[in-house]
Amino acid sequence: MIHSKTILIVEDEPRTRQGFAKTLEAWSCGRYRIEAAESGQAALAWLENHAAHLLITDIRMPGISGLELIEMQQKHKPFKPVAIIISGYPEFDYAQKAMQLGVVNYLLKPVDKHKLVQAVEQALTIEDDRHRIETLEKLVDPRLLETKETDTRYNPSIREALSFLDGHLHEPVTLRQVADMLHLNPSYFSVLFKEQTEMTFSEYLGRLRMLRAKELLLRTSLPVGEIAERVGYQTDKYFIKVFKSFEGMSPSKYRNSVKNF
Incomplete structure (x- = not known):
């Protein structure tokens, strides 16, 4: 099956990671490719050979944090996915940094299925808008x-x-x-x-x-x-x-x- 877009979930807690993936696979009904990584390092390794349109990442993980992962993608990759941050804590400093990096949503754990799907739908709409703008920019001299x-x-x-x-x-x-x-x-x-x-x-x-x-x-x-x-x-x-x-x-x-x- 050919998928129109790819969503990458980065979460170090196995149950949460699997829960997000299961929810999005059920919602997607095959429209989108759902991938998961257990750490920032694993996500970077996957992103070396693949492109994600939406990145959903926990903010606090061993090694590379979610914000560091987004920052690395923006600095070194020509194709930059939109991002949703997941956190167990309502920390202002993290939220401020996330906004500076262009994160489109900041969800607090526990995340219920409805809020997750709603955030993903909004993020994909933003990604579509960005794509249209980038396409027009490529056509303009x-x-x-x-x-x-x-x-x-x-x-x-x-x-x-x-x-x-x-x-x-x-x-x-x-x-x-x-x-x-x-x-x-x-x-x-x-x-x-x-x-x-x-x-x-x-x-x-x-x-x-x-x-x-x-x-x-x-x-x-x-x-x-x-x-x-x-x-x-x-x-x-x-x-x-x-x-x-x-x-x-x-x-x-x-x-x-x-x-x-």
């Missing part, structure tokens, strides 16, 4: 966003050039071609473009092509080779090389990373 916000202040020739590039990404566009279309000297157009957009023509075009490629990777199931052609690259090999230089991963890996989380 701050430098290109700036050009859209200041578009009305551009020279008319630059506005026309930007509009042309937006509609002709599938073509092997060159600076000279756009300058000729605008009846401008290529050297003058190059200087004007950088002065207005604070990017060179080639940088702007490359960023625009990457943005369009990311949209197609996320919103369609088109093969990488076809996406390369649609954003103006003659070969998928060169497209993959350029994409890696921008995103630090291949187009296929990018598509999987965004869709899986």
